[in-house]
Amino acid sequence: MTPHRLIHDYERIVALISDLHVGSRYGLCPEDFVAEDGTRISSSMNDGQRKLLSYWYDYINKMNDLQVDSVFILGDVCAGANPKESGRFMLTPDIDEQVQMAIKLLTPLCEDRKVAVWSGTAYHESKEVRVHKFIAEALNGQFLGAIANVQLEPTDRVVNVAHRSTEAMIYPETALGRDMMFQKEAEALGKLFKTHAIIRGHYHRYVEVHKWDLHYISLPCWQAFTPYEQAVKWYFKFQPDIGGGVMFVDIEGRLRFWHFLYDVPHIADEVVIG
Numbered sequence: 001m002t003p004h005r006l007i008h009d010y011e012r013i014v015a016l017i018s019d020l021h022v023g024s025r026y027g028l029c030p031e032d033f034v035a036e037d038g039t040r041i042s043s044s045m046n047d048g049q050r051k052l053l054s055y056w057y058d059y060i061n062k063m064n065d066l067q068v069d070s071v072f073i074l075g076d077v078c079a080g081a082n083p084k085e086s087g088r089f090m091l092t093p094d095i096d097e098q099v100q101m102a103i104k105l106l107t108p109l110c111e112d113r114k115v116a117v118w119s120g121t122a123y124h125e126s127k128e129v130r131v132h133k134f135i136a137e138a139l140n141g142q143f144l145g146a147i148a149n150v151q152l153e154p155t156d157r158v159v160n161v162a163h164r165s166t167e168a169m170i171y172p173e174t175a176l177g178r179d180m181m182f183q184k185e186a187e188a189l190g191k192l193f194k195t196h197a198i199i200r201g202h203y204h205r206y207v208e209v210h211k212w213d214l215h216y217i218s219l220p221c222w223q224a225f226t227p228y229e230q231a232v233k234w235y236f237k238f239q240p241d242i243g244g245g246v247m248f249v250d251i252e253g254r255l256r257f258w259h260f261l262y263d264v265p266h267i268a269d270e271v272v273i274g
Contacts, residue, residue: 011154011155012152013070014247020076026225055242055243073141116148176207204238246258
């Protein structure tokens, strides 16, 4: 059977990424990064991180092939100082170094494109300084704070974007559906304007729910399983989805989302011979 080819015209194509956790032993690290004191941080990458980096390059190539016009970065770009574990899980706990590493990773994806950046959790950046604001400025992008309603010009489509999402321990789709119901209620009461998609990060799992005329997207991440106490307690649940997404807006204003998911590298929880 001959496959069918469908051709669509799009007003906007936007790359969607979240949770790079740069600086972590389990997150993304750029090649050949040397700190100001001469420390070759990239030389400390493990095999799992090298696999993550190969996925990152593949994702960038796919975004280039799709000719994305914009990049939305939904927070937790840096891993932070890791205070609860006293830096145990870090390649470097220096946030300045993490920022420079992140910029090196993001520049090939963001160069000559519109860029919007959202803040993440305070634990993974800084309670005193807006790390993601620095990253946005370095990428010639726009920092949009913790949450923003973005109209996707030249269309009238509006997407609500933030890092943190509603949650549920067992059934994430139920929690997302609940949030969609609250959004629709607020819209009906005139408290909010018409919204066409809700996009979130933070939970490291790809989930897509489409009800009525509203999409809800929870993005994957770029960090392997990290063995902090809560994650070990919920080991099976805390296995992440690795990768990114893309949002298409066609000439009739319809939204379409694709995900690009990769095999999970096992760094802290690889199989050992006993």
